[in-house]
Structure formats: structure tokens, C-alpha cells
Amino acid sequence: MRVLVVGAGEVGSNIAASLDDDHHVVVIDTDPDRIDSITYSHDVLAIQGDGTAIGTLREAGIENADLVIASTDIDETNIVICGAAKAVGDPFTIARVKKTNLLRTWEQSTGAFGVDFMVSTNLQTAETIVRIAGLPGAHDVETFAGGLVQMAEFEVEPDSLIAGETVSEADRFESLTFAALLRDDDVIIPRGDTVITAGDAVVVIGSKASVRAFASSLTPEPTLEDAREIVIVGGTDIGYQTARLFEAEGLEPRLVERDPDRARELAEQLPGTLVLESDATDIDFLVREHVDESDIVVSVLESDEKNLLVSLLAKRLGVERTIGIVESGEYVDLFETVGIDIGVNPRLVTSEEITRFTRKRRAENVAMLESDRAEVLEIEIDADSALFESRIQDAIADLPEGVVIGAISRDGDLITPRGETVVHGGDHVVVFVDTVVLDEVTAAL
Template structure:
């Protein structure tokens, strides 16, 4: 794709396309295409992009959008086949790097096994990506976001701090009781706070920590009595949707034996055949008598993956009422995530947001080894390999920080497969992998210095 993307075409101005455009418009010349006039009006006024009304499968529309000069085409409509056609059409008239969003995992499998299939250079499967996100979050009690870096050596996690949290009211120094752990940031209302030792952690903050898997897990366990995934005795997935199936399959791959509840008899039989390590129960999960009879109240985690937000909220509320410790639910409407987390779901996962973040992450990885975005791109965690032109090269961290803007924290260093917890006196070596927390406001300046 080259060092810098001159022009990016985003086809589809729905929730996914709008989020991608917002993430790219600071660095790239972004053109957005959609058939819906209202969406075009909305994105014209809300983002620094050129918006064009038209059909992205039309060669004429693509030419109007400047396909000949495009470096990147992202097909993000809600129809899998349309996105594939868009990528093929783009390749027919130019040679941009193409990214397609799909929901059907079988399309992803076909693409993976047929190099260059469909004219798609990179494909993101919403349902599979969402299931992977659910399993990552389920694996760390209390976490709202979890990512791994440095080949699994480093973990980043975000935790909401409630009034009853043991670290609410503590300073960062008091809360930091774990080896190989760095408090990278506190997300407070609309502010991104880079904490010092005397910074007080408030009720309502989101704490972002970076460190070894063991330290982050120990920190998570200190915040909540919820079990880790390894300790979970019962996991119930409610809903045999594709996301529900993929979630159960991934739990099985981790050596767990979840239960899955599906109302439709034919779908339940099909899932039972495809999930040998899962107990599939054919029933209506909103039937409280069934939930009691099947001892769902004894479950450690209930994952709601039904076909509607309202049903997922209802199942989560019923589960919490029965005494389930943790609920994770799919929330298709992004604007409802915060509301649902307030009234009954411990963690709401929005598939469209997960997809847009994965696509944006991929476009950023041309400059970095790995990227994680936090709070709808308010901040990022980057993994960068240190080379000779980096401000960090063969330099003490305290000296290098003087060359970087505020809003940056070095969270961890991986050197030859070993984790180094960064301190002011630590000298960063060439070839080190450094995991950085970066406020999005200073992202360009930081990546230029790296």
C-alpha cells in the first residue's frame, strides 16, 4: 500500500463506513460513496471528507470518486456480495488495495483458500471478528476491552472503575501493586489523562493498563470476584446465530465446554452436530422457568447473541436477576451500547464498531506492528519495532520522553522474547518492540518520531 495513502475510497456510509472515515480523515484524502442521500448529507457535515451519492458497484460512480488515483478501497456496505463486487470493479479499472467487509464466514474461508479471490486484498468477517472479541473479553474478568501485543507477551486491557471498586479513590501508586504492570491512562469523561503516581482514580474512570498477561490478570482479579475464563465452570451462549456459533466454537478451541441455547429445533440440531464439545439446548432462553431448571443461575458467564438488541438485553437482565456474575451481549445499534451497559449488560459488543476498528487497525499497521483503538478512537495502543531513526533508539526512556508530546506512555518493551517493564532509566535498544499508549490528538507527531 505504500508509506502514505494519498486517497482512500470508502463505499458505504453506514455505521461501519462512517467510523472508518472518521478514523482516516486526519491522515488521508477520504472519499465516501453511498446510495442514500441522507447519509451523504450527514457525513458531509460531520467529517472532513468528500461525499458522493451513487452506486459503488458502478464503474461510473467509482470514476467520479477518483478510482484511478485511489490507493485504498474499503467496501463496507451491509451486503456481502455488494462489497465483493465493489472490490472486483475497483480492480477492473485501477490497482488499489481493496478491503471487503463480510458477515458470512464461508466467504472468508473461500477467500483465504483462494489467493486473490474476488479481487479482494484483505477481508474482515464481522461475525468471526465479533466472536473473537467476545472470547477475549470473557477471558479477563471485568474488562471492557482486551488486546495482546508482542506475540502474546504483552496484554492491554481497559477496566471501568465503579464506586465499589477497590481502586476507586486510590492514587495510581497505591493501585499499582503488581509487577510488570503500567497504568497507561485514565479515560475520564471526554479527557484522556496520562496518570502520575499521585493521580487519584475516580469512580467512573476507565483505567487502561499494559503489562504481562499474568500481571494484567492478577490486576483484573483484584478488581472483581468474577472468575477468569480458565476458572469458569459454566458458560452459556444464548442464541444460535452465526456469532453465537462462532463464539461457542472458539470457547471449545480454548478447551472449554459451553452450553448453547437455541429456540429453533432444526438450527439446534445443526449446531449440535457442528459443536461436539458444546451442549446444545433447544428452548426459548427468555423462559425463566427453563433458565431456572437448567441452573443458568450457576453460570459464571452468559453471552447473549440473539438476533435483536431487545432480546439480548432481556436475556441479560434475566440472567443477572438469577444471579449470573457476568453478562456479555451483542448490541447491533451502536448508540445503545452505553445505555444497555447502564441498565443490564456488563459488556455490550457492537459488531459494526468491532469491524470498523479492525479495518482501521489494518490500515494503520503499515506503520506499526500492531494497533488497538480505545473508546471509539480517542486513544490508541501501538506496537512499534525500534529502528535507528526512532527517537527511542539507544536512548534512556526519560530522555526520549522529552522529545515526545504529552499524551504518550511507554507501557511495555519486548526484547528477544522477554518482557521488560519500562522505567525512566531503561535504555531502549534497536530491534526492541515497544508498546505505547498514545492520545489520538498527538498520534501523527508520535508516529513520525518513531
């Protein structure tokens, strides 16, 4: 497939990196430094030019393009790029936008703007925050099989109950599969005698109840069902969307916004949220409003430094869990080391969503882990699958190392897979796959 990616920033570069192994990727950007960088770092054709210009698109081979991904930092530019691509070719077009209202307009107007698929960075980021907030200690969460199956990734702390245990000893939960251990740069497919060590990232797949029970065993932090107080700092669009999604979960968060006009606007739009007009970096305000009693503080200000400061103040006051936006992807690990429990990078969230969409053509649903080191796929089994009417232990023996069957959905029921389990046609199988063997496994399944 010939793919044109317009915009070689963090989003475009991540998308190009995830697609260049399997597709012919052309990247367009106006910045010569970005073009030089991506030329040396990725196996792509890089062109310096304006992606909204027909001449540049023709130079990139738009007539033969199957997919155009517009991923610049300007919403309107991305929409124009998709329209221009449709004017001179017939590719499938994907536009990245920040403003959620543009997404809503597009959703109400089939084929509007010449965009076939649109991703809102702000909405995707808010959805990621709410998913992560729903499970204590989780760094990544995704649902499959219509919500019947959940996948989550947790980091094992030194004082964790399962640190030093074997997988067999740690497997105390019904309907739960230990899919993998991510240790340093290695993806470990666990066996019963595999020892879980501090610093490992554990990937589990199972029912929501089992994953939640496992999460509770790792940390005393509350789930959303138990949370008494959630404070959102920042009335940005991400802050608004996050509050709206928490309201949809039946919660009543508090939102702190410094600008009086924006605070008034948010109060009118969020009937289930208490909006407070103040500066959240004012520690006297935080104490006065009993923010120390909050279970979760989410910082979504427009400055990484302010998000870090708010998180540090919240932790100092005794808040159990902090989640913060980190716009600079290279700072996520640093911020998580010094103050934020979970750092969410909107650009990475967006690039993963776009990449996930391009890969859903071969699976019902896809989740990517650790910047594409592994994937969790939901696949409907048909007669061409290696799993069709086979016992799992027999089918797995013929597949390469790096595959774990995590769960099976059959007629709305969850089946916890075992070696003797026979997979039937029509089953939805949730499978963990190391990206090293991804192409071979997806072709077989």
C-alpha cells in the same frame, strides 16, 4: 492517500471519521440522507451513487485511489465493489463481510474476488467476546508482542479497591504499567500521585499474569480459567463462532437455540458444546437448566431487545457476568446502564478492525480505545527511532504529552519499562498514545 469508502452506514461513517484527518477520503452511498449527514459531519467528499457501478467509481476517482473499503451491509455487494475497483484501477481493496464461510473461501484462494483484505464481522465480534470474557470487568482487551504483552481497559466502580487511591498505591502488580486514565472527555497520563476516581476507565499494559491479577483485584468475577459454566444464547453465526472459540480455549460451553434444525446442525458442528433446544427467554427453562449457576451468559440473538431481555433475566437469576450483542451503536451505553455488563457492537468492532489494518502499515500492531480517543501501538525500534539506544526518561522528554511506554519485548523476554531503561534496536515497544499527538509521535518513533 486517496481512500474510497463505499457504504456510509455505521461502519463506513466510523472508518471515514478515523481517516479523514490524514487522508483524502471519498464516501459513496446510494442513500441521499446518509450522504447529506456525512457531508456535514465529516471532512470528506460524499457522492450519491452505486459503488458497484464503474461510472460511480470513476466519478469518485478510482484511477487515483490507493485504498478502497467496501463496507455496505451486503456481503456480495462488497465483493463486487472490490472486483469492480480492480477492473478499472489498482487500489488495495478491503471487503467487509458477515458470513465467516466467505472469509474461509477467500483465505483458501489467494487474490480471490479481487479482495486484498477481508474482515468478517461475525468472526471479529466472536473474537472480541472471547477476549473480553477472558478478563473479568474488562471493556477492551488486546495482545501484543506475540502474546507476551496484554493491554486492557477497565472501568473503576465506586466500590472498587483502587477507587480513591493514587496510582502509586494501586500499583501493586509486577510487570504492570498504568498507561492512562480516561475520565469524561479527557485522556490523563497518570503520575504516581494521580488519584483514581470512580467512573474512570483505567488502561493497563503488562504481562498477561499481571493484567489478570489486576483484573481479579477489581472484581470477584471469574476469568476463563476459573469459569465453570458459560452459556451462549443464540445459534447465530456469531453464537457458533463464539462457542467454537471457547472450545479452542478448552472450555465446554452450553448453547441455547430455539430452532430445532439449527440446534441439530450446531450440535453436529460443535462436539465440545452442549446444545439445548429451547427459548432462552423462558424463565422456567433458565431455572430448570440451572443457568443461575453460570459464570458468564453471552446473548447473541438477532434482536437487541431480546439480548437485553436475556441479560436482565440472567442477572435476576444471579448470573455474575453478562455479555450481549447490541447492533445499534447508540444503545450500547444505555444497555450497559440498565442490564448488560458488556455490550458489543459488531459494526464498531468491524470498523475498528478495518481502521486498525490501515494503520498497521506504520506499526506492528494497533489497538484503538474509546472510539479512537487513544491508541496502543507495537513498534519495532530501529536506528531512526527517537527511542533508539536511549533511556526512556530522556526520549520521553523530547516527545509531546500524551505518550506512555507500556512494555518492551526483547528476544522473547518481557521488560517492564522504567525511566532508566535503555531501549535497543530490534526491541518491540508497546506504547500508549493520545490521538491528539498520534502523528507526531509515530513519526518520531
